[in-house]
Each structure stands twice: as structure tokens, then as C-alpha cells.
Amino acid sequence: MRKLLTLIALGLIASFGAAQTIDGAVADGEYANTVTDEESGFTLSWTIEGETLHMAVQATSSGWIGVGLAGEQTNRKAGFDQQIFTVQDGAPVALDMFQPGARGEPDMDTAEGGSEDFAAFAATYEGEAWTVEFSRPLDTGDEHDVAIVPGNEMIVAVAHGNTMDPGREHDRSSRGGAYYIEAFTF
Numbered sequence: 354m355r356k357l358l359t360l361i362a363l364g365l366i367a368s369f370g371a372a373q374t375i376d377g378a379v380a381d382g383e384y385a386n387t388v389t390d391e392e393s394g395f396t397l398s399w400t401i402e403g404e405t406l407h408m409a410v411q412a413t414s415s416g417w418i419g420v421g422l423a424g425e426q427t428n429r430k431a432g433f434d435q436q437i438f439t440v441q442d443g444a445p446v447a448l449d450m451f452q453p454g455a456r457g458e459p460d461m462d463t464a465e466g467g468s469e470d471f472a473a474f475a476a477t478y479e480g481e482a483w484t485v486e487f488s489r490p491l492d493t494g495d496e497h498d499v500a501i502v503p504g505n506e507m508i509v510a511v512a513h514g515n516t517m518d519p520g521r522e523h524d525r526s527s528r529g530g531a532y533y534i535e536a537f538t539f
């Protein structure tokens with residue numbers, strides 16, 4: 354009986370550890386993987402469940418934060434699958450974007466015939482500390498998104514704006530506004 358109870362308890366702990374709650378708060382052990390990029394200060398956590406990516410982004414910023422993904426780099430940030438997290442009308446929002454040019458601002462996927470592909474999103478912004486959580490299909494089927502293949506190396510771009518206006522650029526990368534995280538593997 355005691356052994357059975359122990360097994361049930363372990364089962365509960367295991368399922369609790371794997372539970373993804375997209376609520377804008379990251380609990381200890383909520384994600385299977387966590388990486389902190391020391392240069393940018395961004396912490397990325399993720400769990401892959403079937404064909405879905407659950408991801409958390411924690412960073413400090415006086416404005417929006419952005420995360421971009423690319424399978425390979427061709428010309429600076431051109432072609433990156435960008436997402437910007439900001440606050441609009443007092444509420445956190447997630448913008449599904451892509452990067453047409455090597456420099457300058459990304460465009461909304463929906464502005465170019467693409468789709469908005471966040472399956473879930475929640476975030477908190479308190480005292481310049483962002484905690485973002487979202488879910489998306491690994492392969493959204495939108496040509497403006499990068500298909501994520503677990504185990505394949507990717508390049509992640511991260512940036513922090515100085516305001517909540519995604520039309521206002523981040524500080525130059527040479528001044529700490531944007532970074533690449535190389536050889537990133539989901």
C-alpha cells in the first residue's frame with residue numbers, strides 16, 4: 354500500500370512538473386529546458402509537447418521585447434520569424450511578425466497575407482521585468498514563420514525596445530539593444 358501511494362505521489366509530481374500553464378508566471382520546473390543568455394540577459398524556457406512549442410521569455414526592458422527565430426542566417430536579421438511582446442491599452446499583447454529586411458522594423462504576418470499563430474499567450478510586466486508565456490505550433494504552415502525542428506540548430510535574435518511602441522527601434526546592437534544567440538537547439 355505504501356509503495357502504491359509513493360508511486361501515485363511520484364506520478365503527481367511528474368505530471369505537475371510537466372504541466373504548462375500559460376498564465377504569465379513561470380513556476381520552478383514548469384519547463385523542460387531553460388537557457389539564460391548572459392550577454393542579453395534573456396532567459397528562454399521551453400517544452401515541446403507533440404507538435405506544439407510552449408515557451409517562456411523572461412527579460413528586463415523599459416519597453417517592448419522581441420524574439421526572432423531563423424533556421425540559418427543569410428543577411429543580418431532578414432527572414433527572421435519575429436515576435437514582439439508589448440503593452441497596448443494597458444494589456445500585454447503578442448505580435449506575430451516577420452523580418453523582411455536586414456535592418457529596420459519587422460512587419461505583422463497578417464499585413465502580408467499571413468496568419469496570427471499564437472495558440473495561447475499570457476504575460477506580466479512589472480517594474481521593467483517581463484515574463485512572457487506562449488504556445489504555438491512547431492510548424493504553423495505560415496510562410497512568414499520558421500518551422501521549428503527539434504534538434505536542429507537555429508539562430509535566435511533578441512531585442513529590447515525603450516518604449517512600448519513597436520514602431521520605435523531598439524538601441525543599436527553595438528550598444529546592447531539587440532543580440533544573436535547562436536547554435537540554439539529546441
Ligand code: HEM
Nearest residue numbers: 419420421429435456457458510512520521522525526531
Ligand atoms: C522581434 C523584434 C526584433 C528583434 C529580435 C531585432 C533584432 C535585431 C538584431 C539582432 C539586429 C542586428 C542586425 C545585425 O547587425 O546583424 C537588429 C538591427 C536593427 N534593428 Fe532590430 N530587432 C527587432 C525589432 C526591431 C524594430 C521594431 C525596429 C524598428 C522599429 C528595429 C530596427 C532595427 C535597426 C534600425 C537595426 C540596425 C541597427 C543595429 O544594428 O542595431 N528592430 N535588430
